[in-house]
Amino acid sequence: MLEVKDLDAAYGEVMVLRGVGLSVGRGESVAVIGANGAGKSTLLRAISSLLRPRGGAILFDSNRVDHLPPYEVAALGIAHVPEGRRVLPDMTVEENLELGAYLPGPKARRRESLAWVYGIFPRLAERRRQRAGTLSGGEQQMLAIGRGLMLRPRLLMLDEPSLGLAPLVVEVTFQKIAEVRKEGIAILLVEQNVQRALGLADRGYVLDGGRVVLEGPSQDLLENPHVKVAYLGL
């Protein structure tokens, strides 16, 4: 469904991604792991067109999407939950969710989607009239994911959902992501929390210095000596 081929990306003069190749199949969940600065966020930003790639191609359903503006990429059914959650702080929880279904297709299903998202995240239903900026970190993460789901995406991209959250909250967040996965939505998850990410995903890629250095089924990666030493501290 999603295919990234030989992708180069840079911020100004600094090359961040070099020849990255990656694919996500229908309903598949894929993790991209790597240290801080390995280019994980840049990869997601390139896929959602927030960043123009320098080279290579990004295909969704075999069509190139790397020259579309971000709002057209979203319209294809790719939801990007950005790093740091980025909820709209001055709007209520419900307004944030409603804006997740801004595009015509998702808007037609807005009521149904709201009920669905509130079903997955009952906490958000309790706080629907509250300003998003006043939520706790964990609640903001749920809101950011819920807002992404309002798009009724076929691919949900999550950038560091565990960032800055207490271990118990990380646990809950990943349970929720597992629930979303069961709905048949493909997930592309970028994480520093390697154990959690590979625990959830079917397959994984290890990004180092902007290159894919390893890839394979999650179980193989978890048992890989390099991964054990470099990312799991074993």
Add this chain to the structure above:
Amino acid sequence: MDLTTIFQAVITGVLMAGIYALVAIGLTLIFGVVRIVNFAQGEFVMLGMYVTWWLWKAGGIDPYLSLLITMPVLFVFGVLVQRFLFRPILSAPDMAQIFLTVGLSVVLMNAALFFFTADFRSVKTTYSEWALRVAGITLSVPRIFAFAGALVLAGLLTLFLSKTDIGKALRAVAQDREVSMLLGIDPERMYLLAVGLGAALAGAAGGLIVPFFYVFPTVGVVFVLIAFVVVILGTLGSIQGALLASLIVGVAESLGILFAGADLGLVVVFAILVATLILKPSGLMGQA
């Protein structure tokens, strides 16, 4: 000086506050969404005044009725300004943006001078001189209309921003442009809408005051200065803040004129601005 005179000045200031708020809300809407400080906002008011005056002069159209024409005309003008003047310099340094909007202001003033001459124009309606007298205080009817009209428009804008999807999308772009794109919003279209609305509000402010305010090419200068004070005092981006700050500024100006003379009304306003910047730089509604 008796109490009635002071009270009269306060009322006059309050009635003018609605107009100041409209101009300031337009300014803050454009800044909030597009991140451009529009020094030509006062000239948008001036254009609204001339359009209204011209419609009255050439077509005999009542100034309030002509709001239905003035606002759409100014909206389209704002959209064109965004598309052809603001868009090319959005990522330019602040200084370039300031030069552009100041330049636009000068061009518009001189265009008005060229087409309409420097003559002071006025619109005389049957109700221009109407006034209510309550307990020794004179309430000018067109000023009451201007205040009420401004409040209605500010209320409609608030409803638009809080209840409609497009209004929410505008707020989303103001709060986080990148995230708004991920949600499927095209920011360029929201920029067109924001500048269009900002210009339409300024045009409405101009149209509402025409029955009691002279029209001349540099009339906008005062409005833009006051709008900046209102926006800073009232915390950038807040409509309620703009309304409250406009009341303070309007009354301060009016009392300043009463106690210090007609030329010094604005001095009082700017003294308040300086005091705000020293004591509470984030404005009245500011968090810190």
